[in-house]
Amino acid sequence: MKGIVISMDALIALLVLIVILTLTNGYLNGIQEAENRSLLLKEQASDIATVLEKNGFLEEAVKTGQVNDIRSYLNRLPNSICAETIAFEAVDQNIVFSAVKPSCTQSSGEASSINRSFIMNDTQTNFYYARVTTWIRDSQ
DSSP: HHHHHHHHHHHHHHHHHHHHHHHHHHHHHHHHHHHHHHHHHHHHHHHHHHHHHHTTTTHHHHHHHHOOHHHHHHHHHTEEEEEEEEETTTOOEEEEEEEOOOOOOOOSOEEEEOOOOOEEESSSSEEEEEEEEEOOOEOO
């Protein structure tokens, strides 16, 4: 009889240990997923800003006021990623243009923004910066 009680006690202790380890693992995976999502959004915003600047889309949009090339690029992003690009004059902070990925609305959830400065040399040197904000599309 003593052996059965000790075996049952060990079995219950093992069961409790497995439950605690499973709950801890689930909690730690949730933290890691949130960190990965934040990093993904920041990297996406940085990559978008780099592509828009290197391809001349930012300068062209400031010159002409047309954001078709920017919207076209944003539309080629993965379906789960939404993005908005806003350009400001560096001195007086006036908005020059704004472009949002078609079919995306600003989410109330987590978002990440990157600011990128750029210079336009026409008749005079003008300083601007672009803010690229990315977020995960809300599930429909």
